[in-house]
Amino acid sequence: MTPQILAAVALGFTAGGSPPPAVVGQAVAAAPHPRRLARRLEARRYPVPYAPEALVPGRGSRPSPLALASELSIAFAAPHGLEVLLDPEPSPTFGRLRSGLPDFKATLVQDGARLVPAQTGPLPDAGAWEWVVQPGRIWRDAGGSDRAVLPIALQARNANCTHNGHLILTFEPGAPRASAQVQIGGETCAYLKFDGWWSGTARYAPAAGPALTAAVGRDRANLKARLPTRTLSDLAKRAPPGVLAGLATAAGDPQAVYGLAVDGVNYVAPCATRFGPDPYCDERALPSYSLAKSLVGALGLARLERIEPGAAARKVGNLLPECAQKGWDDVTLVHLLDMASGHYRSAAYMADEDAPTTLRFFDAETRAEKLAFACGHDPRQEQPGGRWVYRTSDTFLLGQAMTAVLKRRDGTSADIYDDLLAPLWKDLALSANLAVTKRTYDDARAPFTGYGLTLIRDDAARLALLLTPARRAEASALFNAGLVDAALQRDAAPRGLPVGVPGIRYRHGFWARDVAAQVGCKAPVWVPFMSGYGGVSVVIFPNDVVFYTFGDEGRFDWSAAAHAAHAIKGLCL
Numbered sequence: 001m002t003p004q005i006l007a008a009v010a011l012g013f014t015a016g017g018s019p020p021p022a023v024v025g026q027a028v029a030a031a032p033h034p035r036r037l038a039r040r041l042e043a044r045r046y047p048v049p050y051a052p053e054a055l056v057p058g059r060g061s062r063p064s065p066l067a068l069a070s071e072l073s074i075a076f077a078a079p080h081g082l083e084v085l086l087d088p089e090p091s092p093t094f095g096r097l098r099s100g101l102p103d104f105k106a107t108l109v110q111d112g113a114r115l116v117p118a119q120t121g122p123l124p125d126a127g128a129w130e131w132v133v134q135p136g137r138i139w140r141d142a143g144g145s146d147r148a149v150l151p152i153a154l155q156a157r158n159a160n161c162t163h164n165g166h167l168i169l170t171f172e173p174g175a176p177r178a179s180a181q182v183q184i185g186g187e188t189c190a191y192l193k194f195d196g197w198w199s200g201t202a203r204y205a206p207a208a209g210p211a212l213t214a215a216v217g218r219d220r221a222n223l224k225a226r227l228p229t230r231t232l233s234d235l236a237k238r239a240p241p242g243v244l245a246g247l248a249t250a251a252g253d254p255q256a257v258y259g260l261a262v263d264g265v266n267y268v269a270p271c272a273t274r275f276g277p278d279p280y281c282d283e284r285a286l287p288s289y290s291l292a293k294s295l296v297g298a299l300g301l302a303r304l305e306r307i308e309p310g311a312a313a314r315k316v317g318n319l320l321p322e323c324a325q326k327g328w329d330d331v332t333l334v335h336l337l338d339m340a341s342g343h344y345r346s347a348a349y350m351a352d353e354d355a356p357t358t359l360r361f362f363d364a365e366t367r368a369e370k371l372a373f374a375c376g377h378d379p380r381q382e383q384p385g386g387r388w389v390y391r392t393s394d395t396f397l398l399g400q401a402m403t404a405v406l407k408r409r410d411g412t413s414a415d416i417y418d419d420l421l422a423p424l425w426k427d428l429a430l431s432a433n434l435a436v437t438k439r440t441y442d443d444a445r446a447p448f449t450g451y452g453l454t455l456i457r458d459d460a461a462r463l464a465l466l467l468t469p470a471r472r473a474e475a476s477a478l479f480n481a482g483l484v485d486a487a488l489q490r491d492a493a494p495r496g497l498p499v500g501v502p503g504i505r506y507r508h509g510f511w512a513r514d515v516a517a518q519v520g521c522k523a524p525v526w527v528p529f530m531s532g533y534g535g536v537s538v539v540i541f542p543n544d545v546v547f548y549t550f551g552d553e554g555r556f557d558w559s560a561a562a563h564a565a566h567a568i569k570g571l572c573l
Contacts (some may be wrong), residue, residue, distance in 0.1 A: 147169065232247060255551060262545045305483055314332060422436070464548065
């Protein structure tokens with residue numbers, strides 16, 4: 001692909017809590033080559049505190065008898081080591097880490113060797129960063145000390161950038177205290193990269209209640225439902241090794257979390273950090289960015305249409321008073337889903353999304369502020385439905401309009417995420433992360449809709465597999481079949497609106513790409529996919545193969561994955 005087309009295929013590049021446009025461009029341009037990055041890390045001014053082998057039980061370890069059910073709190077001091085790897089425009093958000101991490105408060109419950117957090121998703125905080133706490137392990141080591149490791153992440157407040165690491169706890173015998181260390185050595189964040197190491201003293205007090213029982217139950221259900229994992233090399237019998245090696249090119253990032261799911265197995269790549277392989281990759285917190293436009297916007301509307309026929313044709317101006325008499329009276333929910341509201345300032349590719357004034361929308365922390373921008377900032381230019389213009393603010397409006405439909409049906413406390421999607425994710429035994437989405441920080445708690453989910457790699461694989469042709473009947477029982485079939489390129493209607501790149505379309509919250517030329521088919525082969533900021537792609541091939549990658553080096557050309565899918569099961573019709 002030419003550089004111009006590849007740039008245009010940077011689908012979702014500015015979506016989901018974008019930094020300033022200049023920062024976006026500089027960040028990707030300045031992203032260090034892996035070898036240069038490795039050389040910089042060789043000169044690190046502080047030692048690696050915990051190598052991967054120290055994060056798992058070693059020889060002579062045995063089950064811990066602590067039986068923890070505790071509220072854990074930790075205050076962290078200034079970092080022992082903090083190295084900036086990429087920060088093109090010095091960030092005050094990052095600067096605050098120099099004085100210490102935000103206070104850590106979480107309730108944990110032990111289930112055998114597993115240590116499970118009762119809270120789900122990013123833990124809201126008044127500061128610049130929010131903790132994400134994932135299930136980990138607890139054991140007694142050969143020396144008699146009880147130790148625990150939890151995969152954790154720092155996620156930017158009001159955004160989706162996620163910096164991954166581990167919390168290491170060593171418990172003091174006979175006292176409700178533990179030494180605590182945090183190390184950060186990886187991320188899915190295109191514009192801010194750093195390594196850091198902090199320590200503090202953890203204190204814990206007994207906890208009880210139904211929330212702990214529920215957390216263990218959901219964790220057990222999730223573990224049981226997860227796809228079995230094998231390494232990508234295990235696919236060698238089904239595809240030439242060279243084709244499989246090309247999946248690393250499709251992932252586009254040496255630290256990307258990626259894999260290929262087929263026939264009920266999740267074939268995964270090694271999971272790298274700058275400190276070594278991550279032994280907890282199954283639990284690593286991954287940001288959705290604009291995957292949420294498909295998972296919340298598209299599937300949310302298809303779910304709503306399933307239980308409330310006609311919802312997709314409802315008018316925005318009639319549902320949201322903030323948008324009334326501002327050119328939204330004939331704009332439907334499906335127009336918003338198609339990014340075809342007729343409201344924009346510039347029809348040039350990503351011009352509105354990248355405009356400096358759009359930061360007012362992303363920086364806003366209340367529903368009223370976001371609605372004021374989404375309804376009134378950009379003028380009405382033409383009739384809705386005819387032109388695609390990428391605007392995350394339109395997807396926020398979609399979420400608010402869907403909630404308005406639901407409130408008129410079920411009462412004023414109804415919520416499109418809590419009442420329609422979160423219960424579905426629980427029924428599917430997806431990870432507890434998906435019990436919540438990021439929301440505005442006021443009493444309205446409006447879901448972002450266009451970004452703000454946190455997943456694990458099994459979530460991405462299983463959600464995509466649910467949308468494959470082989471499971472069409474199952475999906476049709478959950479969602480409106482007409483909307484989903486159109487979004488996933490399964491009907492004979494037009495393929496969606498052009499986005500300015502040959503062979504790329506957008507329809508009902510999903511992208512689609514014709515890969516016939518790449519894999520050598522004579523007839524078009526339209527492949528639907530989800531896309532997110534920085535380098536996140538989830539691809540749903542029409543032969544029931546799924547490819548996913550969570551990276552942040554601006555790579556969106558997954559054609560090598562199309563070759564692998566074609567080698568496994570032919571794509572030509």
